[in-house]
Amino acid sequence: MSTRTMVALLAFVVACDREAANGQRSGERVYHELCASCHGAAGVPPDGARALGAKDLTAPELHERLTDGALRRQIRDGSRDGRMPAFGGVLDATKLDALVLHVRSLSRKEIR
């Protein structure tokens, strides 16, 4: 492989990496704005919210059970019984993706 190809490849990899990191950072911001009050800053709900039924987002069991699609749906539509509000009205697709990424990063165990 020529040096030039290697440099181009490297630049590409770095750019992708940065993009993923940006996505996760904006996901984190949105999470703190919209979700942390019930699910806790690190994904563990404070006692009051837990009593309300808010789930522990660090639980590997939850991440194994929910596909990305199901996670997205939960955020967009809220819970069926209304205890968790729907956020579809305030989040565009990019923010939803970033949020899903961030929620995944809260798991106590790496999934995938």
Ligand code: HEC
């Ligand atoms: C007003 C409190 C409240 C807020 C704010 C809230 N949630 Fe929830 N969340 C809940 C409750 C209560 C449940 C349990 C009900 C359920 O499982 O449908 C829940 C469940 C969940 C689940 C698990 C669903 C399942 O099938 O186990 C996920 C994932 C989740 N919330 C993510 C989020 C994210 C991401 C945000 C921010 C966009 C958020 N929640 C904001 C209260 C809240």
